[in-house]
Amino acid sequence: MTFTRYAIYFAPPAEAEWTKFATSWLGWDMDTGSEVTHPALDGIDVATVTEVPRKYGLHATMKPPFRLRDGQSFGALQDACASLAAVRAPVTLDGLQVARLGRFLALLPLGNTDDLNALATACVQELDTFRAPTSAAELVRRRAAGLTPEQDANLVQWGYPYVNGLFRFHITLSGKLSKPTLAKVHSVLETRLGPLLPAPLQISDLTLVGEDEDGRFHLIHRFFLSG
Numbered sequence: 001m002t003f004t005r006y007a008i009y010f011a012p013p014a015e016a017e018w019t020k021f022a023t024s025w026l027g028w029d030m031d032t033g034s035e036v037t038h039p040a041l042d043g044i045d046v047a048t049v050t051e052v053p054r055k056y057g058l059h060a061t062m063k064p065p066f067r068l069r070d071g072q073s074f075g076a077l078q079d080a081c082a083s084l085a086a087v088r089a090p091v092t093l094d095g096l097q098v099a100r101l102g103r104f105l106a107l108l109p110l111g112n113t114d115d116l117n118a119l120a121t122a123c124v125q126e127l128d129t130f131r132a133p134t135s136a137a138e139l140v141r142r143r144a145a146g147l148t149p150e151q152d153a154n155l156v157q158w159g160y161p162y163v164n165g166l167f168r169f170h171i172t173l174s175g176k177l178s179k180p181t182l183a184k185v186h187s188v189l190e191t192r193l194g195p196l197l198p199a200p201l202q203i204s205d206l207t208l209v210g211e212d213e214d215g216r217f218h219l220i221h222r223f224f225l226s227g
């Protein structure tokens with residue numbers, strides 16, 4: 001399969017019950033590269049609620065999607081991911097919670113996230129030689145949303161505004177929702193997904209993923225953190 005962009009994710013363990021539910025909730029399984037049936041929930045159009053994040057799969061972004069730089073190879077990227085994971089230790093979080101992130105719903109971490117943030121920063125910075133420079137069109141698109149000086153500096157240097165000190169770990173579960181829909185879906189997810197969430201949660205690997213020509217992301221390889 002040919003990929004147009006790559007990214008580094010935390011992809012939850014496929015065998016976990018919370019992963020299975022949340023994957024079906026989104027409707028796209030990165031592991032198998034296939035659509036999955038949404039859960040039937042009274043009064044909620046799950047397909048519409050999850051339309052925006054579906055193509056990305058169930059994940060938290062550690063290094064945002066990037067095009068491969070000219071002169072770099074996919075094989076070299078894989079080797080670099082393996083080298084990074086070999087010197088980084090697993091990260092343990094107190095757990096996850098279903099929470100509102102603006103008008104979105106997401107899974108957010110509980111407890112101290114310093115080690116997690118350091119891992120994300122390493123992914124962004126140490127793999128950046130593989131990222132093609134940000135295009136002029138992408139700079140214009142990102143800046144149209146209005147960026148702070150720090151966000152703009154990140155965009156120019158690292159290709160994305162919300163990295164390093166502005167990184168916030170999250171697993172997106174919805175697109176933007178109206179207030180009534182947001183409240184209703186939040187309640188349902190707390191009831192159905194909340195009891196399945198792990199406490200604690202160990203992040204034991206990093207996942208290299210690729211975006212296909214239709215914009216859907218596929219799991220390529222898990223690199224276990226063994227430092």
